[in-house]
Amino acid sequence: MKNLTHLTDQELIHAYINGDSNSLSVVVERHKNKIFTSIYLLVKDKYLAEDLFQDLFIKIIDTLRTGRYSEEGKFLPWALRIAHNLCVDHFRKVKRSPSIKTSDNHDIFEVLNFSESSSEDKVMESQTNDRVRKMIDMLPEDQREVIILRNYADLSFKEIATLTNSSINTCLGRMRYALLNLRKMMKEKQIAL
Numbered sequence: 001m002k003n004l005t006h007l008t009d010q011e012l013i014h015a016y017i018n019g020d021s022n023s024l025s026v027v028v029e030r031h032k033n034k035i036f037t038s039i040y041l042l043v044k045d046k047y048l049a050e051d052l053f054q055d056l057f058i059k060i061i062d063t064l065r066t067g068r069y070s071e072e073g074k075f076l077p078w079a080l081r082i083a084h085n086l087c088v089d090h091f092r093k094v095k096r097s098p099s100i101k102t103s104d105n106h107d108i109f110e111v112l113n114f115s116e117s118s119s120e121d122k123v124m125e126s127q128t129n130d131r132v133r134k135m136i137d138m139l140p141e142d143q144r145e146v147i148i149l150r151n152y153a154d155l156s157f158k159e160i161a162t163l164t165n166s167s168i169n170t171c172l173g174r175m176r177y178a179l180l181n182l183r184k185m186m187k188e189k190q191i192a193l
Helices: 009-017 021-043 046-065 075-094 119-137 141-152 157-164 168-189
Strands: none
Touching (some): 021 046, 119 141, 119 168, 157 168
């Protein structure tokens, strides 16, 4: 197998369309953490996130094989938009909205890669993460979504705007209000982060 990692997403997609099945694996490997994390943070259930992640790539493969892919140079935002739509569709089916808490009591920060730290640091970090998660959970849905996509999925405001079908200014406003609300909650609870 030749080394494909130096190719751009677009070059890899074209190679896949032209019959090189390994090129799609490179694209998936390149973006799987960001995509899976954004799905997981929206659905808060590891197994459901894994199912939706698989559904996402089935949709991507189907779109590529049928020649309907037209997002030249924008693979990641396109994939994230599909992932977001799959999550929304899931919540419509079960008629519930997402929250930060996981159904199996796993911390959302388990999907993030932290370096090793002392046990004292881990306890403090866990307590802080728990407080932040509870406060984020209390935000309105649109503000919570921007916070999650920006800080945990590491998306730009442009990507968030595309994913949520909003303007960049709307996303920036939601982030501003989310941060103001979080600060207010911290003052009320006298939390220093």
